[in-house]
Amino acid sequence: xxxxxxxxxxPPATRILGPLKVPSKLLMGPGPSNMRESVRIVxxxxxxxxxxxxxxxxMDDVKAGLQYLFxxxxxxxxxxxxxxxxxxxxxxxxxxxxGETVLVVQTxxxxxxxxxxxxxxxxxVQTLNVEAGKAATLEMFSKAVExxxxxxxxxxxxxxxxxxxxxxxxxxxxxxxxxALLLVDAVASIGCVPLQMDALNIDCVYAATQKVLxxxxxxxxxxxxxxxxxxxxxxxxxxxxxxxxxxxxxxxxGCSNEPRRYHHTAxxxxxxxxREALSxxxxxxxxxxxxxxxQCADFLYSKLxxxxxKPYVKEKSIRLPGLTTIELPPNVEFKLIIDKLxxxxxxxxxxxxxxxxxxxxxxxxxxxxxxxxxxxxxxxxDEALKTVHNKDx
Amino acid sequence: xxxxxxxxxxPPATRILGPLKVPSKLLMGPGPSNMRESVRIVxxxxxxxxxxxxxxxxMDDVKAGLQYLFxxxxxxxxxxxxxxxxxxxxxxxxxxxxGETVLVVQTxxxxxxxxxxxxxxxxxVQTLNVEAGKAATLEMFSKAVExxxxxxxxxxxxxxxxxxxxxxxxxxxxxxxxxALLLVDAVASIGCVPLQMDALNIDCVYAATQKVLxxxxxxxxxxxxxxxxxxxxxxxxxxxxxxxxxxxxxxxxGCSNEPRRYHHTAxxxxxxxxREALSxxxxxxxxxxxxxxxQCADFLYSKLxxxxxKPYVKEKSIRLPGLTTIELPPNVEFKLIIDKLxxxxxxxxxxxxxxxxxxxxxxxxxxxxxxxxxxxxxxxxDEALKTVHNKDx
Numbered sequence: 001x002x003x004x005x006x007x008x009x010x011p012p013a014t015r016i017l018g019p020l021k022v023p024s025k026l027l028m029g030p031g032p033s034n035m036r037e038s039v040r041i042v043x044x045x046x047x048x049x050x051x052x053x054x055x056x057x058x059m060d061d062v063k064a065g066l067q068y069l070f071x072x073x074x075x076x077x078x079x080x081x082x083x084x085x086x087x088x089x090x091x092x093x094x095x096x097x098x099g100e101t102v103l104v105v106q107t108x109x110x111x112x113x114x115x116x117x118x119x120x121x122x123x124x125v126q127t128l129n130v131e132a133g134k135a136a137t138l139e140m141f142s143k144a145v146e147x148x149x150x151x152x153x154x155x156x157x158x159x160x161x162x163x164x165x166x167x168x169x170x171x172x173x174x175x176x177x178x179x180a181l182l183l184v185d186a187v188a189s190i191g192c193v194p195l196q197m198d199a200l201n202i203d204c205v206y207a208a209t210q211k212v213l214x215x216x217x218x219x220x221x222x223x224x225x226x227x228x229x230x231x232x233x234x235x236x237x238x239x240x241x242x243x244x245x246x247x248x249x250x251x252x253x254g255c256s257n258e259p260r261r262y263h264h265t266a267x268x269x270x271x272x273x274x275r276e277a278l279s280x281x282x283x284x285x286x287x288x289x290x291x292x293x294x295q296c297a298d299f300l301y302s303k304l305x306x307x308x309x310k311p312y313v314k315e316k317s318i319r320l321p322g323l324t325t326i327e328l329p330p331n332v333e334f335k336l337i338i339d340k341l342x343x344x345x346x347x348x349x350x351x352x353x354x355x356x357x358x359x360x361x362x363x364x365x366x367x368x369x370x371x372x373x374x375x376x377x378x379x380x381x382d383e384a385l386k387t388v389h390n391k392d393x
Numbered sequence: 394x395x396x397x398x399x400x401x402x403x404p405p406a407t408r409i410l411g412p413l414k415v416p417s418k419l420l421m422g423p424g425p426s427n428m429r430e431s432v433r434i435v436x437x438x439x440x441x442x443x444x445x446x447x448x449x450x451x452m453d454d455v456k457a458g459l460q461y462l463f464x465x466x467x468x469x470x471x472x473x474x475x476x477x478x479x480x481x482x483x484x485x486x487x488x489x490x491x492g493e494t495v496l497v498v499q500t501x502x503x504x505x506x507x508x509x510x511x512x513x514x515x516x517x518v519q520t521l522n523v524e525a526g527k528a529a530t531l532e533m534f535s536k537a538v539e540x541x542x543x544x545x546x547x548x549x550x551x552x553x554x555x556x557x558x559x560x561x562x563x564x565x566x567x568x569x570x571x572x573a574l575l576l577v578d579a580v581a582s583i584g585c586v587p588l589q590m591d592a593l594n595i596d597c598v599y600a601a602t603q604k605v606l607x608x609x610x611x612x613x614x615x616x617x618x619x620x621x622x623x624x625x626x627x628x629x630x631x632x633x634x635x636x637x638x639x640x641x642x643x644x645x646x647g648c649s650n651e652p653r654r655y656h657h658t659a660x661x662x663x664x665x666x667x668r669e670a671l672s673x674x675x676x677x678x679x680x681x682x683x684x685x686x687x688q689c690a691d692f693l694y695s696k697l698x699x700x701x702x703k704p705y706v707k708e709k710s711i712r713l714p715g716l717t718t719i720e721l722p723p724n725v726e727f728k729l730i731i732d733k734l735x736x737x738x739x740x741x742x743x744x745x746x747x748x749x750x751x752x753x754x755x756x757x758x759x760x761x762x763x764x765x766x767x768x769x770x771x772x773x774x775d776e777a778l779k780t781v782h783n784k785d786x
Contacts, residue, residue, distance in 0.1 A: 008592065009464065009679055009680055010460075010461065010464055010466075011461070012457070012458065012461040012675035012679075013457035013458075013461065015453070015454050015457050016454050016455075016457045016458040016461065016668075016671055016675045017672060017676055018672070019672070020435050020438065020451065020668055020672070022435075022438040022439055022447065022451075022665065023439075023441075023447055024439045025439065025445075027440060029442060032440045032442065032443070032658065033440075034439070034440060035439070035440055040437050041437070042413050042415075043437055043662060044433050044434070044437050045413065045415040046415055046416070046417045046418065046427070046428070047425045047427060047603075047609060048416075048418065049418075049420060049422055049425065049740055050425070050610070052418075052740070054414070054415065054416055058413065058415075060408070061408050061409050062409075064405070064408050065405065065406075067403075067406070068403065068404070068406065071402065071403055081475055081476055081479070082474055082475045082479065082636060082657075083657045083659070083660060084657070084658060085635070085636050085657040085658075086474070086475065086657075089635070089636045093634075116635060117634075117635050119631070120631045120632065120634065120635065121633055196401070196402075199401065208658070210440075210658060216440060216660060216661055216663075217443070217658040217659065217660050217661060218474065218611055218660025218661075218662070218663055238512070238513045239513065240513050240514055240515075240633045240634075241482055241510075241513065241633075241634065242478070242482070242506065242509055242510050242513065243475060243478050243479055262745075264475075264476045264477070264478040264479075265424065265425065265476045265477060265478075265601070265610040267610050267611025267660070267663065268425060268609055268610060268611075269436060269611070269663075270609075270611055270660065270662075270663070272413055272415065275409075275413055276413055278409055279409050279410060279411070279412070279413070282405035282409045282410055283410055286402055286405075352655075
């Protein structure tokens with residue numbers, strides 16, 4: 001170190017010198033949900049190198065767990081080292097080439113995100129607008145795909161801004177009949193809505209770790225079908241990212257027969273966490289996990305009804321079990337109620353995108369798909385509403 | 394859940410049902426290094442939401458800690474939610490537009506990575522080739538910049554494939570005189586080689602968490618100068634990624650005066666870990682941290698000399714203190730020695746890129762910049778060499 005460096009070192013700000021302080025909260029919002037205790041424990045396991053045999057073995061476990069979670073035999077099934085949005089970028093960047101058209105089924109904000117990304121990548125966007133709180137029908141979907149002949153169709157299965165679970169039966173077949181690939185966002189739906197990727201003929205799914213899985217955010221899970229792989233193999237342009245290049249990632253994740261190459265330094269601790277979360281779901285059983293989320297959602301609806309609150313999504317069969325949107329009662333400052341609950345360490349959320357100022361959102365993901373936690377949250381909401389109403393009198 | 398879904402659920406592979414097993418190792422390779430114990434502890438802290446006041450406060454701490462680490466007052470200083478390579482992508486995607494030229498100072502593999510990325514982004518690459526194990530001189534650097542008039546110049550400060558620390562004095566001024574921006578990869582050098590970003594007139598630096606900082610991989614730290622911001626403000630094309638868009642990230646990290654918008658779900662636990670690591674460095678003092686790494690490198694050189702091994706980088710002043718490349722002795726299967734040490738739970742690495750089959754690499758990053766750990770490693774290396782030599786006899 002040269003002396004002129006030493007003499008001119010700027011001191012650190014005081015704020016970074018003290019210890020980290022993290023309060024404990026009940027996270028009943030749209031995610032992250034609370035961590036599973038077993039996941040919390042493995043986060044502290046010693047680091048391994050990203051190419052060590054033991055770590056590669058853990059990656060193979062994760063791959064098998066993801067194939068189960070997505071109900072797929074796709075070879076190209078792996079985790080991208082970034083949060084849910086990184087999954088979207090990996091999917092779109094690999095499936096799309098400049099000049100191609102993406103049909104976006106717009107049921108809330110996630111379609112807008114994809115549309116923005118497609119524009120950045122030099123693609124064209126066509127939109128099928130669906131009224132907030134409703135789902136696209138197979139009929140309107142088919143017509144839109146036939147009309148615009150897209151290369152890729154984007155559908156969000158669990159629209160966390162409106163609380164709608166989009167049915168997907170038949171969508172894959174319509175896409176394939178029209179030469180399009182079907183891309184599904186399952187960030188908020190995986191593990192709480194059935195998603196049989198192969199049976200549904202879906203070409204690409206991405207999801208994230210911080211909702212039903214109950215792991216910390218920071219990894220996106222992605223799977224590509226054989227049709228998707230074929231299209232990616234015949235690209236005329238390079239994927240505009242090395243970090244998100246599906247074939248480079250696939251090699252590192254051992255999805256090809258080639259020897260693994262160093263691609264990037266995986267977030268080791270988060271891979272441990274994902275492995276643990278997938279193991280918990282495999283041990284619980286996917287069907288049991290789906291059932292638990294379904295039953296907890298029903299329980300939440302009934303408890304909300306008891307305190308005079310109504311779900312925003314009228315058609316019960318398309319409600320997202322992990323995230324319930326609730327109509328705001330008249331004359332209530334929704335933000336005030338959120339703040340009251342937060343001051344007691346309970347998170348619920350307001351609306352997002354098309355539902356801003358129209359709903360509260362209560363998440364029942366993962367370990368929070370639990371009747372006691374739901375009771376606690378609804379009770380706190382009821383008390384908060386009473387206080388506000390009493391003030392109004 | 395419809396009954397046909399239930400009846401056809403594929404079962405999970407057996408391998409995901411059992412518990413996670415992670416051996417404990419001494420990570421004396423090129424990174425990740427071992428975690429600091431305090432970092433390990435905060436990884437298990439409860440999750441917060443990515444927009445909660447307490448988490449925003451932690452992000453502000455991280456930003457302050459990074460400004461200290463990089464020795465900069467740059468407003469646009471934040472973490473990208475991905476590993477070190479994500480920092481490179483964020484830097485290059487934002488600084489470069491299609492058709493522009495990047496001058497890559499190629500001292501090892503990181504320049505090749507940047508060149509590949511620039512090609513993907515439709516940029517042009519010019520290369521200043523530097524002999525492996527050596528550094529570029531200011532003279533050759535100036536000539537290259539003047540000759541090719543690039544928009545951006547890439548230099549790797551800590552070239553982990555060769556073990557060279559590239560001096561940067563004067564490089565920023567040469568770039569600015571020629572209308573270019575200076576981009577520096579500090580992944581392997583930050584905290585073990587002085588880097589005064591503002592004093593050196595550097596326009597963009599990126600680094601990572603898993604070497605000197607002793608935090609798990611999964612976050613890349615980035616800082617952009619006012620010159621870089623000016624260039625990014627006048628882009629004619631959009632950044633081909635939303636995830637890596639610097640202005641979107643800057644908004645989320647509170648680097649502008651606008652209210653923070655949701656951008657992505659930050660990897661909460663890794664942000665805790667980064668905050669803790671930055672706090673440890675601020676409390677140790679950056680100069681003391683640099684000195685410790687320098688002294689441990691000197692100690693390692695002397696111990697290697699005692700067992701007859703020589704550093705690969707001849708010029709002592711340009712050796713990277715955190716990562717020492719060592720010439721392979723004649724007639725030794727380098728891979729066999731690595732395996733022998735690994736079987737005792739000690740990681741050292743072979744070469745990478747231009748040094749494959751030519752060197753071993755020993756990392757002394759973060760908590761591994763410690764004389765006892767160095768002694769243990771050199772002793773194990775010596776023993777392994779003796780065994781091999783005895784067999785040869």
